Amino acid sequence: MTAAAPEVQPAWIGLGANLGDARATLEAALQALRRLPGVDQLQASAFYRTAPVGAGGPDYLNAVARIRTTLPSLALLHALQRIELDHGRERPYPNAPRTLDLDLLMHGQQVLNTVELTLPHPRLAERAFVLVPLLSLDPTLQAPGLGRLDAYLPAVADQNILCLA
Template sequence: MREPVTACIGLGANLGEPVRTLQQALLAIGGLPRTQLVRASRFYRSAPVDAGGPDFINAVAVVETRLDAMQLLAALQGVEAAAGRERPYRNAPRTLDLDLLLYGAARIDSATLTVPHPRLRERAFVLLPLAEVLPDAVDARDLDAVAGQRIAPLPPASLPA
């Protein structure tokens, strides 16, 4: 049996009820086969980057998985589809976006998957929650580089139980 790999998943949504959608997505991720949700960051509100529409709600989840990277990607796309994800055009507003940010120490560059995520270090909405759950994965210089991007943690009281 495959050894477990620590993977990081970026979550984002800006249509419908994004907080509830991210809560449900975390439950779905924790229920994926041969995968265990280890921890998740707080939820953050951020301005869209290279996209339009309302603010996003974002988070990062850490999982231990025995799925290979392509199997995990397919499972995440299934969670997106179940949440009503459509892809009418690049960077369209979305009900749910799940990005495989890191898959252990793997470097993958295929037509369907690039890991580490190619824009990981350019986006505060990924770096801040990632630094919260996996501090060694984020360099302080990267955080400084995205300091001008609008992002703020949601207060815990604003999250439904």
């Protein structure tokens, strides 16, 4: 009896950085995502400049990546955390400036709420720096429990975001 091949799922990852050479860091993080075992496709949004939300510090560079992966959600989260550490990520306090932030936004249609991981990401629909790049990749994207994400754009219209294409 042979084991079934792992199911390929789309996953959405938010990327952000506001310390050091943020552009180079995001580009390196995208390359690291492409090299992850179990990832067979990656599409990335443009980079966006945004002001920090709920904290001080320099502006962020943000993007979103859509991947196809056979990695389960927790294994993908742990891989993202390793990439963050490889780029000097520290977590001294909530919303601290960072060299790299990788957030697992969605993993297929999975809904999960554990101490370690909540899917879809709990603030996905509240942040222009997530919604705008996400919708640039898929304008009709829907999230489990939230529906069409473009419906949330009016609520974030006052958040400054600049596409750096």
